[in-house]
Amino acid sequence: MKGCLKALVAMVAFLPLIFSCKQGKSIDPSAEFAAYVKAYTGGSITSSSSVRVEFTSDMKQVENAKLFSFSPSLKGSARWISPSVLEFTPDEGQLTPGKTYKASLDLSAVADVKKSELKKFDFTFRVLPKTMTLETSALDISADDPSKATFVSTLSFSEPVDEGAVAKMVSIKGYTPEIKALGTTSYEVSVKDIARKSSAYDLDLDIKGSSKGFKDQGYSITIPADGGFEIIDVILNEGKDPYVDVIFSQPLDKSAEDKGFFTLQNVGRFYTDVENNKARVYFDTMTDDNVVVSVASQVKAYDGTSLGQDLSYKLSGAAVKPHVSLAFSGNILPDDASLVVPFYAVGLRSVTVRVVKIYEDNVLMFLQDNDLGGSDGLRRSGRLVCKQTIRLDEDPDTDLTKSKLYSIDLSNLFKKEPGAIYRIRFTYTLDQSIYAGAQSSSDALVALESNGLSSEDELIWDNPYPYYYESFYDWNEYNYNESKNPQTPSYYVKS
Numbered sequence: 001m002k003g004c005l006k007a008l009v010a011m012v013a014f015l016p017l018i019f020s021c022k023q024g025k026s027i028d029p030s031a032e033f034a035a036y037v038k039a040y041t042g043g044s045i046t047s048s049s050s051v052r053v054e055f056t057s058d059m060k061q062v063e064n065a066k067l068f069s070f071s072p073s074l075k076g077s078a079r080w081i082s083p084s085v086l087e088f089t090p091d092e093g094q095l096t097p098g099k100t101y102k103a104s105l106d107l108s109a110v111a112d113v114k115k116s117e118l119k120k121f122d123f124t125f126r127v128l129p130k131t132m133t134l135e136t137s138a139l140d141i142s143a144d145d146p147s148k149a150t151f152v153s154t155l156s157f158s159e160p161v162d163e164g165a166v167a168k169m170v171s172i173k174g175y176t177p178e179i180k181a182l183g184t185t186s187y188e189v190s191v192k193d194i195a196r197k198s199s200a201y202d203l204d205l206d207i208k209g210s211s212k213g214f215k216d217q218g219y220s221i222t223i224p225a226d227g228g229f230e231i232i233d234v235i236l237n238e239g240k241d242p243y244v245d246v247i248f249s250q251p252l253d254k255s256a257e258d259k260g261f262f263t264l265q266n267v268g269r270f271y272t273d274v275e276n277n278k279a280r281v282y283f284d285t286m287t288d289d290n291v292v293v294s295v296a297s298q299v300k301a302y303d304g305t306s307l308g309q310d311l312s313y314k315l316s317g318a319a320v321k322p323h324v325s326l327a328f329s330g331n332i333l334p335d336d337a338s339l340v341v342p343f344y345a346v347g348l349r350s351v352t353v354r355v356v357k358i359y360e361d362n363v364l365m366f367l368q369d370n371d372l373g374g375s376d377g378l379r380r381s382g383r384l385v386c387k388q389t390i391r392l393d394e395d396p397d398t399d400l401t402k403s404k405l406y407s408i409d410l411s412n413l414f415k416k417e418p419g420a421i422y423r424i425r426f427t428y429t430l431d432q433s434i435y436a437g438a439q440s441s442s443d444a445l446v447a448l449e450s451n452g453l454s455s456e457d458e459l460i461w462d463n464p465y466p467y468y469y470e471s472f473y474d475w476n477e478y479n480y481n482e483s484k485n486p487q488t489p490s491y492y493v494k495s
Contacts, residue, residue, distance in 0.1 A: 042446035046159040058083035143251035160184040196226035265292035285481035322347035358382035360419035
């Protein structure tokens with residue numbers, strides 16, 4: 001089963017099993033604030049973002065920048081976007097990439113707050129480190145002029161950078177790179193007519209991003225010798241339409257794609273497409289963790305030169321398979337003060353936890369049809385009482401490709417009742433994995449419902465049908481042949 005993990009919490013009178021787990025720095029506001037606050041800026045934002053709080057109704061229009069306080073401190077200005085939306089805009093350069101900030105809003109100044117513990121609305125947000133990545137494509141060598149090569153790459157930033165600034169960042173000695181905007185955070189960087197020499201050599205690409213707060217980076221591009229015929233690279237791409245690229249030092253004879261010179265093992269059907277010096281072999285799906293690529297000696301270059309020997313390459317699939325596992329076996333018997341659930345996760349930026357309560361009066365009825373791990377007739381016995389998304393990437397030093405111990409304290413998310421059974425389920429999707437692309441921030445506000453449930457969630461559990469069916473996935477995107485590939489949605493659908 002992928003994309004989900006279940007546990008049970010039995011609220012019964014046994015000695016408690018206590019977990020000692022380090023809690024994160026983030027603050028999850030109490031559900032009691034939902035009477036005043038609808039949503040707020042939380043999670044990860046960029047260094048150019050503003051901080052917003054959206055209220056459940058119109059508030060007192062207090063014009064005072066001191067409504068907000070921050071730790072570490074921030075300079076900026078507060079303004080009302082509307083009668084129910086308050087925004088704080090930090091001065092330029094105030095938000096430090098990589099830092100986590102605690103915000104405190106004087107809620108009592110804009111609303112009639114009865115309880116003293118609700119007069120200050122505290123929350124946290126993290127400023128993403130400024131990062132840039134260069135994704136390179138194979139060198140293109142055309143039969144029209146095999147003495148020249150073309151280099152194409154995609155330069156991506158964690159936040160918007162204008163095209164003029166990017167053009168000043170990128171340099172290659174002896175050449176003028178062409179910059180083409182693909183969006184506000186990504187650009188195509190290409191270099192044409194790179195001279196090939198009698199022997200292979202390296203061409204240095206420098207990206208000076210420090211003027212915009214990014215770390216300077218350097219890359220080396222190997223230019224193959226002009227002459228000879230050999231394979232210079234073999235690349236496996238496991239995306240939605242998977243393929244293997246076999247890159248040669250010379251343009252290929254186009255007829256190579258029809259003669260079965262390229263074969264794959266441990267995949268379904270495959271076919272070859274040849275363009276210039278690249279043979280791209282598309283395939284259906286990987287049936288193993290490895291793909292074996294075989295290239296026949298009869299493959300010829302555009303000028304008739306043969307490869308001369310049979311070659312074989314073994315390529316490994318994605319090294320990291322997103323996964324969640326509990327840090328214990330059996331059930332949790334919590335104490336009165338806490339309900340800490342420890343779990344291991346790898347390859348994920350966040351997970352979503354859902355809690356279904358089986359009411360005390362219905363426990364015997366539930367256990368007539370199920371063991372503790374069953375779900376038959378769950379809607380007749382219980383109800384979804386809590387849903388929460390847990391960020392796992394708030395610490396910029398965390399290596400998400402390694403399994404790590406995390407924990408969530410559920411005690412503040414719902415009211416525990418003795419005698420009830422609570423079914424806990426962890427789920428995750430492609431968008432929550434490390435394969436969703438570079439770390440991102442949409443600046444979307446974090447909703448603050450009383451229990452994390454949306455009206456749609458409540459409506460589903462109001463449905464009179466007696467049987468329980470958990471569906472967090474879009475089955476229209478499911479393809480069995482892609483179910484082992486973590487770079488596709490199908491991997492995250494329950495099998």
